[in-house]
Amino acid sequence: MAFEEEQRIFDDFVRNKGLKHSGQRRDILLTFLKTEKHLTADELHRLVKKRNPAIGTATVYRTLRLLGESGLCREFRLDDGAARYEHLYGHEHHDHLVCKSCGNLEEVVDPKIEKLQEDLAKKHGFKISSHKMEIYGICRKCRN
Amino acid sequence: MAFEEEQRIFDDFVRNKGLKHSGQRRDILLTFLKTEKHLTADELHRLVKKRNPAIGTATVYRTLRLLGESGLCREFRLDDGAARYEHLYGHEHHDHLVCKSCGNLEEVVDPKIEKLQEDLAKKHGFKISSHKMEIYGICRKCRN
DNA sequence: CACATTAATGATAATGATTCTCATTATTAA
DNA sequence: TTAATAATGAGAATCATTATCATTAATGTG
Structure with a gap:
């Protein structure tokens, strides 16, 4: 606190x-x-x-x-x-689920996606410095 | 043309x-x-x-x-x-590799990532309407 | 084709977010 | 305590985008 x-x-x-x-x-x-x-x-x-x-x-x-x-x-x-x-402190890299109804942001990570992103960059001869991903939609709460 | x-x-x-x-x-x-x-x-x-x-x-x-x-x-x-x-016409959904040196944008898609994004959303009870991903770094050309 | 209707245009004003400027105030090290 | 200088807040400036409005152009009709 x-x-x-x-x-x-x-x-x-x-x-x-x-x-x-x-x-x-x-x-x-x-x-x-x-x-x-x-x-x-x-x-x-x-x-x-x-x-x-x-x-x-x-x-x-x-x-x-x-x-x-x-x-x-x-x-x-x-x-x-x-x-x-x-x-940023105490929050490792993460992506966002953005609810278009209530505006809430949920922080998520999927190591498999992270890995594939690196592979994808490598395949294109690209040296990564950062990356971001956002998924827009309706969250669980707002679906009712 | x-x-x-x-x-x-x-x-x-x-x-x-x-x-x-x-x-x-x-x-x-x-x-x-x-x-x-x-x-x-x-x-x-x-x-x-x-x-x-x-x-x-x-x-x-x-x-x-x-x-x-x-x-x-x-x-x-x-x-x-x-x-x-x-x-948008003739360009299916894609993500971007953004070169921080020359500013060039390369359009890329990885079906495996797309699938995992859907799974990730589903796991969180999230109904997807759209999503985006960007990878920032240095492109092949600029690495020389 | 001429006309009446109404959308489109361009100049400019307005807006909203962010940055800059500058006179004044506060912090720091000696 | 003081001299040096960074930080502050008010307001001006900027930049991208949108709104306003008088004028112009496109459309359907007769």
């Missing part, structure tokens, strides 16, 4: 880059860590303002970039084009 | 919706069909202007939407967030 490990990672990152600490960044980091949802910058900003109403838009974006660089978060986009942010 | 089939599909679509034909739409359609690249709206607009310099931005976007509705094109987005458009 206190996210000591993540905070330590971020502190180290800030220190190593010769940056300074700030209360705003801590507020944003803790708010980000506290939800498992895949939020947009604006949605995160709204949440952060409950904790600290003075925080500006630019600071949210700037901090999100730093969280990305420090390996704590990852930006991704679904087909709607909106940038969303998800936890 | 004349894309009769695609033009017929679009004409039928326009007629069935009670819309009207226009030279601008034909210019945009033909320009779109003539390239196998995965263009953004702006890139397509530049190309179209070589054929008809008077065509406006809004018309390109409006036509792209109609091409989507008529099943001739599909909008998609890579991780850079830019909307791109690709041919």
Whole structure:
């Protein structure tokens, strides 16, 4: 609940880059860590303002970039084009099941698919640096 | 080279919706069909202007939407967030190998992966409507 | 063919997300 | 405590996309 490990990672990152600490960044980091949802910058900003109403838009974006660089978060986009942010620490690589009805994202992994993706790339002489997969549809809950 | 089939599909679509034909739409359609690249709206607009310099931005976007509705094109987005458009007629479902060096997109399919994706969804009680997969890395050409 | 109807167009304004600028404030190391 | 400099927030700027609207063009009818 206190996210000591993540905070330590971020502190180290800030220190190593010769940056300074700030209360705003801590507020944003803790708010980000506290939800498992895949939020947009604006949605995160709204949440952060409950904790600290003075925080500006630019600071949210700037901090999100730093969280990305420090390996704590990852930006991704679904087909709607909106940038969303998800936890990276403690979340190994995974793909998403996206419910088009309720908007929920489920994280999934299938090692067999991962392997086949590598084979496919290799067959085309392609050196993989990353990959993503999304399955869109209707989730179990929404099917009733 | 004349894309009769695609033009017929679009004409039928326009007629069935009670819309009207226009030279601008034909210019945009033909320009779109003539390239196998995965263009953004702006890139397509530049190309179209070589054929008809008077065509406006809004018309390109409006036509792209109609091409989507008529099943001739599909909008998609890579991780850079830019909307791109690709041919749908004569291009069955496929995934993309995206070269981060030259930006080239290669279209690929692996039936085994497709099958496993369906199994994975089923296992989670998920009813699939569509799915996408992208592999990012360096293509064969750029590796030298 | 001429006409009335109505869709299409292009210029431009508006929007929404994100980034930039800059004067002010806060953090840090000495 | 202070000097150096990074961080902040407000608001301007940007970029892609969409909406508005007066004008133009396509269509079906007689």
